[in-house]
Amino acid sequence: MNRVGEFHVHKNVRKRFVVMINAGDLRTEEMLLNMGPQHPSTHGVFRVVIRTDGEMILETESHIGYLHRCFEKISENVNYMQVVPYTDRMDYLCAMINNLGYAEAVEKLMELEVPERAKYIRIIACELNRIASHLLAFGVYGLDLGAITPFLHAFRDREKILKIFEKLCGQRLNYTYIRVGGVSFDMTEEILQDIQDFLDYFEPDVLDEFNRLLSYNGIFISRTANVGIIPEEMAINYGLTGPSLRGSGVKRDLRKDEPYCIYDRFDFEVPVGDGEQGTVGDCWSRYIVRVKEMYESAQIIRQAMRDIPGGAFIDKKASNKVKPPKGEVYHKVEGARGELGYHVISDGTDVPYRVKARAPSFCNISILDAMASDANMMLADIVAVIGSFDIVMGEVDR
Amino acid sequence: MSLSLSLQSLLFKTNAWLAQAEGTTPAPEGGEGAAPTEGAANAAGDATKEIVEAAPERAFMLNENSTSDESGAPYIESAITYVLNVEQSSWWIAAFSMLLACLGVFGFINVFALFAVWLERKVSAHMQCRLGPMEVGPHGALQTIADGIKLTVKEDIIPKLADRPLFILAPIIVFTGTFIRFVPLPFGPHLNAIDLNLGLFFIASVGSVEVLGVIMAGWASNNKWSLFATIRTATQMVSYEIPIGLTFVAVIVSAGTLSLHGIVEAQEGWFFNWYMFRNPFLAVLFIVFFIATLAECKRAPFDLPEAESELVSGFHTEYSGIRFALFFMAEYAAMYLVSAIAVVLFMGGWYTGIPMIDEIGMNTTSEVTPWLGLFIKAHVLIGKALTLVFLQIWVRWTLPRVRLDQMMYLCWKVLLPVALLCLVGSAFWDLCMGAFSDEKDYFMMIIPK
Numbered sequence: 001m002n003r004v005g006e007f008h009v010h011k012n013v014r015k016r017f018v019v020m021i022n023a024g025d026l027r028t029e030e031m032l033l034n035m036g037p038q039h040p041s042t043h044g045v046f047r048v049v050i051r052t053d054g055e056m057i058l059e060t061e062s063h064i065g066y067l068h069r070c071f072e073k074i075s076e077n078v079n080y081m082q083v084v085p086y087t088d089r090m091d092y093l094c095a096m097i098n099n100l101g102y103a104e105a106v107e108k109l110m111e112l113e114v115p116e117r118a119k120y121i122r123i124i125a126c127e128l129n130r131i132a133s134h135l136l137a138f139g140v141y142g143l144d145l146g147a148i149t150p151f152l153h154a155f156r157d158r159e160k161i162l163k164i165f166e167k168l169c170g171q172r173l174n175y176t177y178i179r180v181g182g183v184s185f186d187m188t189e190e191i192l193q194d195i196q197d198f199l200d201y202f203e204p205d206v207l208d209e210f211n212r213l214l215s216y217n218g219i220f221i222s223r224t225a226n227v228g229i230i231p232e233e234m235a236i237n238y239g240l241t242g243p244s245l246r247g248s249g250v251k252r253d254l255r256k257d258e259p260y261c262i263y264d265r266f267d268f269e270v271p272v273g274d275g276e277q278g279t280v281g282d283c284w285s286r287y288i289v290r291v292k293e294m295y296e297s298a299q300i301i302r303q304a305m306r307d308i309p310g311g312a313f314i315d316k317k318a319s320n321k322v323k324p325p326k327g328e329v330y331h332k333v334e335g336a337r338g339e340l341g342y343h344v345i346s347d348g349t350d351v352p353y354r355v356k357a358r359a360p361s362f363c364n365i366s367i368l369d370a371m372a373s374d375a376n377m378m379l380a381d382i383v384a385v386i387g388s389f390d391i392v393m394g395e396v397d398r
Numbered sequence: 399m400s401l402s403l404s405l406q407s408l409l410f411k412t413n414a415w416l417a418q419a420e421g422t423t424p425a426p427e428g429g430e431g432a433a434p435t436e437g438a439a440n441a442a443g444d445a446t447k448e449i450v451e452a453a454p455e456r457a458f459m460l461n462e463n464s465t466s467d468e469s470g471a472p473y474i475e476s477a478i479t480y481v482l483n484v485e486q487s488s489w490w491i492a493a494f495s496m497l498l499a500c501l502g503v504f505g506f507i508n509v510f511a512l513f514a515v516w517l518e519r520k521v522s523a524h525m526q527c528r529l530g531p532m533e534v535g536p537h538g539a540l541q542t543i544a545d546g547i548k549l550t551v552k553e554d555i556i557p558k559l560a561d562r563p564l565f566i567l568a569p570i571i572v573f574t575g576t577f578i579r580f581v582p583l584p585f586g587p588h589l590n591a592i593d594l595n596l597g598l599f600f601i602a603s604v605g606s607v608e609v610l611g612v613i614m615a616g617w618a619s620n621n622k623w624s625l626f627a628t629i630r631t632a633t634q635m636v637s638y639e640i641p642i643g644l645t646f647v648a649v650i651v652s653a654g655t656l657s658l659h660g661i662v663e664a665q666e667g668w669f670f671n672w673y674m675f676r677n678p679f680l681a682v683l684f685i686v687f688f689i690a691t692l693a694e695c696k697r698a699p700f701d702l703p704e705a706e707s708e709l710v711s712g713f714h715t716e717y718s719g720i721r722f723a724l725f726f727m728a729e730y731a732a733m734y735l736v737s738a739i740a741v742v743l744f745m746g747g748w749y750t751g752i753p754m755i756d757e758i759g760m761n762t763t764s765e766v767t768p769w770l771g772l773f774i775k776a777h778v779l780i781g782k783a784l785t786l787v788f789l790q791i792w793v794r795w796t797l798p799r800v801r802l803d804q805m806m807y808l809c810w811k812v813l814l815p816v817a818l819l820c821l822v823g824s825a826f827w828d829l830c831m832g833a834f835s836d837e838k839d840y841f842m843m844i845i846p847k
Contacts (some may be wrong), residue, residue, distance in 0.1 A: 031622065033622055034622075038711065040706055040710060041708065054629075055802050115801075135547045142798065145798040146698060146699065146705060146798045146799025147524070147796070149526050149794060149795050149796060152526035153526065153527065156527045193562055213796075214798070217797065217798060217802075218802055219797055219798045219799070222800070223519065223799075223801055224801070239797060264584070379708060379802075380705070380708050380799075380801045380802065384706050
């Protein structure tokens with residue numbers, strides 16, 4: 001059977017001879033591939049150990065925790081206002097909504113009613129930030145699939161939003177803008193005009209440009225449509241939220257279903273994946289939901305800017321002394337990546353007893369191993385799938 | 399019969415080449431043969447003129463008669479004979495002039511790589527609302543020189559577990575594999591290192607050497623990502639050589655010669671004589687060729703071997719310094735190479751497509767105009783090639799990357815059948831059109847004398 005069996009040579013050498021002599025003995029091996037934590041398309045320090053058969057993926061195993069910064073533990077040692085900057089650093093691409101979730105949770109605990117103008121400013125800031133976050137998601141997804149230009153086009157427009165935020169609160173990424181009792185600075189007429197100009201520039205042409213450049217590009221569709229399909233039931237079972245869930249065709253948006261702040265006053269649509277290209281729940285559906293959401297966010301901002309009242313932008317008295325009564329509260333908001341929940345427990349002091357955050361990215365990425373294993377995916381597909389969840393590792397690890 | 403005819407012409411060519419190597423002039427077969435190129439400095443221009451004048455419309459005839467363009471680098475050769483003041487060129491002068499020409503091509507590759515890197519960065523920057531390099535030189539024109547200096551003085555890192563000899567050899571092989579394909583490539587009429595009569599065949603055959611180097615690089619790096627890239631490269635380049643080969647064959651069928659020089663001269667005259675426009679099948683083949691060469695050059699959307707978002711940096715992940723620069727240079731040289739081949743095969747080579755301009759330097763006996771004609775022709779060829787290079791850059795910065803299976807699908811199930819059909823179609827088209835327009839030549843091919 002083995003023609004070199006009679007030679008007493010070293011095991012490895014013999015192996016080599018067998019390959020050379022008897023092609024029938026050629027065999028293939030599975031390979032363990034360590035993707036990350038330093039890898040261009042894991043969106044930070046995410047690590048996936050992939051068992052591959054050539055280019056085909058047999059099994060994946062996700063590892064997280066490389067960006068753990070003890071948000072919850074630190075929160076137990078600083079006072080209520082000092083927690084706000086730490087929330088910025090969870091989902092650093094969408095810090096406004098992180099601020100909002102925490103501020104509203106504490107306000108709920110204090111039974112505090114913030115000024116009307118502050119509520120409108122919050123909506124405008126959050127939706128602008130959602131656009132900025134989705135722009136980045138759009139651009140980075142292109143980058144994952146090898147299209148570099150859309151990424152920089154998205155950054156061009158994201159930059160405009162960041163400029164507005166810089167004018168608004170002096171920060172470009174970690175704003176600490178929305179605080180308990182209101183917002184830290186007023187949104188002046190000048191800034192409102194800037195936002196108006198941005199929307200007039202962004203909404204009609206730019207989204208169309210993006211669609212022409214990437215969304216309906218043939219290669220892009222062939223790379224994303226029918227790849228990484230998550231059926232509706234599976235998406236719900238794994239606790240997917242946000243665009244990742246809506247991509248599977250589930251019409252669930254906290255802004256619509258359980259309106260917080262003043263979202264019930266605005267008229268907007270909740271886009272869901274409809275299988276326009278490929279199947280409902282594939283990467284393309286998740287992607288296009290984000291593009292459509294940018295348009296809806298612009299609608300919300302326009303309405304909020306139309307209706308914004310005058311008056312105070314912060315309840316100074318309440319924000320100077322944040323000391324909620326004993327109790328606990330869970331408050332959830334719709335972040336750019338899904339349901340962002342804060343569970344705050346107060347023991348009556350000015351330091352929270354416990355703050356727990358439910359991070360959408362963490363839940364969304366938990367489905368990866370289940371869907372990637374025995375799904376007939378290729379190495380390039382896993383990049384497309386990770387990108388389609390739009391995870392932020394700062395939020396996964398907190 | 400046609401086989402015996404071509405065999406005969408091959409034999410005759412060999413004799414001619416041998417005779418030339420010995421420094422004697424072969425006797426032309428037909429009555430209207432071309433003049434020898436050896437002699438004074440301006441003889442080459444005159445020879446070209448005579449070839450063009452004597453050449454009948456059909457390429458087959460041209461090939462049989464053009465015995466004199468079988469030399470290496472005629473301009474350099476005649477310059478040397480002029481300087482040395484010898485009557486006849488000898489084999490060592492021919493060899494030395496070929497060597498000089500190769501050095502010239504080498505210099506061109508270096509300069510072109512510097513320019514192309516800068517061009518790529520500027521074009522991509524302006525497509526992406528950026529400025530690109532701006533600091534070193536006007537509009538960053540010297541940036542690549544600065545980068546080149548930086549790469550050459552960089553520490554030479556070889557990973558500890560790498561296969562040392564292979565690791566060192568690989569970039570050299572990749573660069574050589576690309577460089578050697580420049581040998582038969584013309585930069586203008588008679589402006590080439592060696593005008594091989596099997597030019598296209600040579601290019602197609604030595605093209606695979608580069609794959610070998612890439613495989614060595616990926617394997618020797620001892621890095622799983624590099625290995626992935628290597629397998630992808632091997633798959634891709636070997637597959638896409640087939641559509642490229644078929645386009646070669648189609649052009650060869652039309653031109654009746656494998657010499658790049660002969661192919662260009664078969665496209666003389668108005669621009670509709672270019673193979674791109676001559677028949678619809680060749681037009682399709684031009685597109686097939688362009689797509690296939692994108693894959694062959696590992697350019698987007700077929701940049702799977704160096705897909706940075708999947709494979710970090712592909713087969714040269716572990717390379718740095720001058721070895722990395724060699725890979726880089728080979729890549730950009732290949733970009734020019736395939737563009738120039740496309741220009742030679744389909745876009746009329748050095749001809750502008752307007753006979754009045756092409757005739758500059760052909761119909762006069764003054765000393766300046768032949769050189770002016772040469773100058774124009776060389777610039778036309780390089781300009782056309784640069785246009786295609788720009789097209790490659792444009793495509794790269796616009797499209798996403800295809801997946802491995804899609805890449806293979808495109809090659810084997812789309813490009814290959816299309817190329818095969820077009821090859822047959824083009825051959826029939828030529829046959830039929832030849833029968834109607836120029837029956838003499840057509841029947842010469844199939845009816846025994």
